[in-house]
Amino acid sequence: MKKECSLVLKGMLIGLGKVIPGISGSLIAVSLGVYEKAIDAISHFFKNIKENIVFLGTLALGLILSIAFGSKIVIYLLEFCYVPTMLLFIGFIAGGFPGLYQKIQNHDKKLIAFFFLAVFGVLCLNYFSSNSNFYPQKSMESYITILGIGFLDAATMVIPGISGTAIFMILGCYSFALNLFGSLSNLQEIYSNLPYFIFFGLGLMLGVIFVSKLMYYCFQNYKNITYAFIMGFTISSIIVLLQKVFASSYTFLDLVIGIVLAIIGYRFSIKFGVD
Numbered sequence: 443m444k445k446e447c448s449l450v451l452k453g454m455l456i457g458l459g460k461v462i463p464g465i466s467g468s469l470i471a472v473s474l475g476v477y478e479k480a481i482d483a484i485s486h487f488f489k490n491i492k493e494n495i496v497f498l499g500t501l502a503l504g505l506i507l508s509i510a511f512g513s514k515i516v517i518y519l520l521e522f523c524y525v526p527t528m529l530l531f532i533g534f535i536a537g538g539f540p541g542l543y544q545k546i547q548n549h550d551k552k553l554i555a556f557f558f559l560a561v562f563g564v565l566c567l568n569y570f571s572s573n574s575n576f577y578p579q580k581s582m583e584s585y586i587t588i589l590g591i592g593f594l595d596a597a598t599m600v601i602p603g604i605s606g607t608a609i610f611m612i613l614g615c616y617s618f619a620l621n622l623f624g625s626l627s628n629l630q631e632i633y634s635n636l637p638y639f640i641f642f643g644l645g646l647m648l649g650v651i652f653v654s655k656l657m658y659y660c661f662q663n664y665k666n667i668t669y670a671f672i673m674g675f676t677i678s679s680i681i682v683l684l685q686k687v688f689a690s691s692y693t694f695l696d697l698v699i700g701i702v703l704a705i706i707g708y709r710f711s712i713k714f715g716v717d
Contacts, residue, residue: 453504473538529700537711560674596649
C-alpha cells in the first residue's frame with residue numbers, strides 16, 4: 443500500500459510538472475525514478491499485462507488527479523507565489539541529477555559532447571518563437587496538422603527536458619492547444635471540437651507508443667549516451683527556468699522561501715527518486 447501511495451504522489455507531481463509552463467513532466471518522472479520503468483511498461487505492455495496495468499494505472503491516477511484538481515492551485519500559486527513555486531520544481535528537477543550521473547556506467551569523455559549538444563539544443567529553443575498561429579478548419583489538411591500536434595505533444599511528454607509549451611509556441615499552435623484543452627469544461631464545445639479531439643487524441647496515442655519504443659531502444663542500445671542527453675536537458679531546463687525566475691519581480695522573502703522549498707524539492711527527489 444505504501445508503494446502505491448508513493449506512486450500516486452509521484453504521478454501527481456508529474457502532472458503538476460505538465461501544467462507549469464517551461465517544465466517537462468517527463469523530467470520530473472526521471473527525477474523521481476519512475477521514468478525508465480514507465481517506458482518499459484508502455485513498450486512491453488502485453489508481456490506482463492497485470493503488473494503494467496497496476497503500475498501505469500496507479501501513476502496515471504495521480505497524474506489525472508493533479509491535472510483535474512491541482513491545475514487551478516498551481517495557476518494560483520504561479521500568479522501570487524511565482525518564485526517559491528518555480529524554485530520548488532527546480533529543486534525536484536535538480537534532485538534527479540546525481541541519480542542520473544550514477545546511472546552512466548562508463549564515463550567516457552565523448553559523452554561530454556552529447557551532454558553539451560543537449561544543453562545547446564534546449565537553450566536554442568528558448569530563443570525561437572513563431573509569429574504565425576495555427577487556426578484549424580474543418581478540412582483534412584487541418585486534421586492531419588492536428589494529428590501531428592498531438593504526436594509532438596506526446597513526444598514532449600515522453601522525452602525528458604523538452605517543454606511542450608515551448609515547442610507549441612515555436613510552431614505557433616500554443617493558442618490552439620490551450621483553447622482545445624479549455625473547451626473540455628463545456629459539453630457543447632466538446633461536441634463542436636470533436637473532430638479536433640479525435641485527431642489530437644490519435645496523434646497523442648501514436649506518439650506515446652512510438653516515442654516510448656524509441657526511448658526504450660535508446661536505453662537498451664545507447665544507455666550512456668541517452669543519459670548524457672537527459673543530463674544535458676536537465677541542466678539546460680534548470681538554466682532556462684532560473685532565467686525566468688530572476689527575470690520576474692520578487693521580494694527577499696519570496697527568495698528565502700523559494701530557496702527553502704528548492705532544498706525540500708531536492709531532498710525529496712534524492713530520497714524517493716532512487717529506482
